[in-house]
Amino acid sequence: MDRQLRSLALIGVLLVSACGGNETKQDYSTAGVAAKKAGYADIFGGSMKFAAVAASESQAAEVGRSILQGGGNATDAAVAMYFAMAATLPSAAGLGASGSCIVHDAKTRASEAFVFGPVAAPGPVRGTAFTVPTGVRAITLMHIRHGQARWEMDVAPGEKIARFGAPVSRALGRDLRAGASLLTDPEARRILTKNGTPLAAGENLVQPELAGTLGLIRQRGGGEFFSGGFARVLSEQITQAGGNMPAETLRTTVPQSGPPLSENDGGWRVYVAPSPMAGTSALAGWNGKGGGSTAMPSDSGGFSGFAAMDEKGNATACSLSMGQLFGARVMVPGTGLILGAATPDAAATSPMVIGNPNNGEVRFAGAGGGSASATFETGAIARVAIRDRASLRAALTAHDGHGGFVNAIACPYGIRSGGATCEAGIDPSSLGLALLATER
Numbered sequence: 001m002d003r004q005l006r007s008l009a010l011i012g013v014l015l016v017s018a019c020g021g022n023e024t025k026q027d028y029s030t031a032g033v034a035a036k037k038a039g040y041a042d043i044f045g046g047s048m049k050f051a052a053v054a055a056s057e058s059q060a061a062e063v064g065r066s067i068l069q070g071g072g073n074a075t076d077a078a079v080a081m082y083f084a085m086a087a088t089l090p091s092a093a094g095l096g097a098s099g100s101c102i103v104h105d106a107k108t109r110a111s112e113a114f115v116f117g118p119v120a121a122p123g124p125v126r127g128t129a130f131t132v133p134t135g136v137r138a139i140t141l142m143h144i145r146h147g148q149a150r151w152e153m154d155v156a157p158g159e160k161i162a163r164f165g166a167p168v169s170r171a172l173g174r175d176l177r178a179g180a181s182l183l184t185d186p187e188a189r190r191i192l193t194k195n196g197t198p199l200a201a202g203e204n205l206v207q208p209e210l211a212g213t214l215g216l217i218r219q220r221g222g223g224e225f226f227s228g229g230f231a232r233v234l235s236e237q238i239t240q241a242g243g244n245m246p247a248e249t250l251r252t253t254v255p256q257s258g259p260p261l262s263e264n265d266g267g268w269r270v271y272v273a274p275s276p277m278a279g280t281s282a283l284a285g286w287n288g289k290g291g292g293s294t295a296m297p298s299d300s301g302g303f304s305g306f307a308a309m310d311e312k313g314n315a316t317a318c319s320l321s322m323g324q325l326f327g328a329r330v331m332v333p334g335t336g337l338i339l340g341a342a343t344p345d346a347a348a349t350s351p352m353v354i355g356n357p358n359n360g361e362v363r364f365a366g367a368g369g370g371s372a373s374a375t376f377e378t379g380a381i382a383r384v385a386i387r388d389r390a391s392l393r394a395a396l397t398a399h400d401g402h403g404g405f406v407n408a409i410a411c412p413y414g415i416r417s418g419g420a421t422c423e424a425g426i427d428p429s430s431l432g433l434a435l436l437a438t439e440r
Helices: 001-017 030-043 057-071 076-089 134-144 151-164 170-178 186-192 210-222 225-228 230-241 245-253 279-286 374-387 390-397
Strands: 052-055 096-106 111-116 256-258 262-267 269-274 303-309 315-321 352-355 362-369 404-409 423-424 433-436
Touching: 030 404, 052 057, 052 076, 052 404, 052 423, 057 076, 057 151, 057 303, 057 433, 076 096, 076 134, 076 151, 076 210, 076 303, 076 315, 076 433, 096 269, 096 352, 111 134, 134 225, 134 256, 134 315, 151 210, 210 225, 210 230, 225 230, 225 245, 230 245, 245 303, 262 279, 269 279, 279 374, 303 374, 303 404, 315 352, 315 374, 352 374, 362 374, 374 390, 390 404, 390 423, 404 433, 423 433
Parallel strands: 315 362
Antiparallel strands: 052 303, 052 433, 096 111, 096 315, 111 256, 262 269, 269 352, 303 315, 303 362, 352 362, 362 404, 404 423
16 A cells, blocks of 8 residues: 555656646755745745635535635535535435534634434334434534534525526436436435436436425524424334334434544644544555555445635535435435435545644645545545645546545645645546635
């Protein structure tokens, strides 16, 4: 694996050199780093601000950027991308997904993990074990503790997409093609197909029931989802669909929040999701130990991720899993919600954030999709971009989705270096999108 990482770093440096961005021979001495930072400041006219998003689905990335540009912080952008992707990539990021988020707070200099791991519901639905949907509860808590924009502002974009429709993105179109034979559920077919044929990229997708669910969450808060009237409706509808998830189960299944799993890196901390999620896999990638799959995913596989970083140095990254493509493949009538599947891979996710608890600096935020091994690949890409200081975008181009699709934001010298050395990027094959929220 070390050999692969060294090769990846070298390819990244050579690609950037070919574009005239950096010299092929890097100088990582203290004087060399200082000179490089000074050079970037000269090129861009002094200190500059930086903010960015990266996500597995393009329309969600655009929503995240808009939130940052509208005054929200990185957590607000992540919250908005979570609800947007419920509408734009339900195959891998529905409200029924399991997952985890990590928040780095520049002001408190601390990081916090929010883990909504897979918990199997009491009874299967149509023979498939499904998970209790606790993501909304975790995201609500994350917003309370770290968001600064109004809750309504963060939820509204996803609701609007669902209510008025939006073109099927290339990422969702690919999943719909791959999962055509899986969409046997009547509700899912009614929403996601046209005359029995899966919607193609560019066709309009309207989801009125999901819009209603998101509207309730926007108006009444996240508590409506797990302890309000909606929770009772969801339970009743699942029962009618042949499953078993009492409203009490939804109310008492509580996501975790607390310190992330982490390790030291020269004064910085590398933060990943704690157990039961796959943070140890992300750290293995970061440390060049072991190896993930080398195969390139042909679709999302039910896995997705997104990250945001704002001008003040706050960063939030989330990794989601439906357990498999389209989860349990049941859309609960009247809600627009696709249930997540309780598979062995459902917990194989973790974002990664690298921050400094001494001064609040941040240098990396990322999360992968496409397969269970994307967590490992996120750590491997972080190693190349941060430890080796190769170009993030060149490294992702060389990586090109092998082992999973990585979405990442990297500031090798820290965001307070002025932002000129910061980058946001995605694997080209992922069909996601990375966007700057500040002008260069």
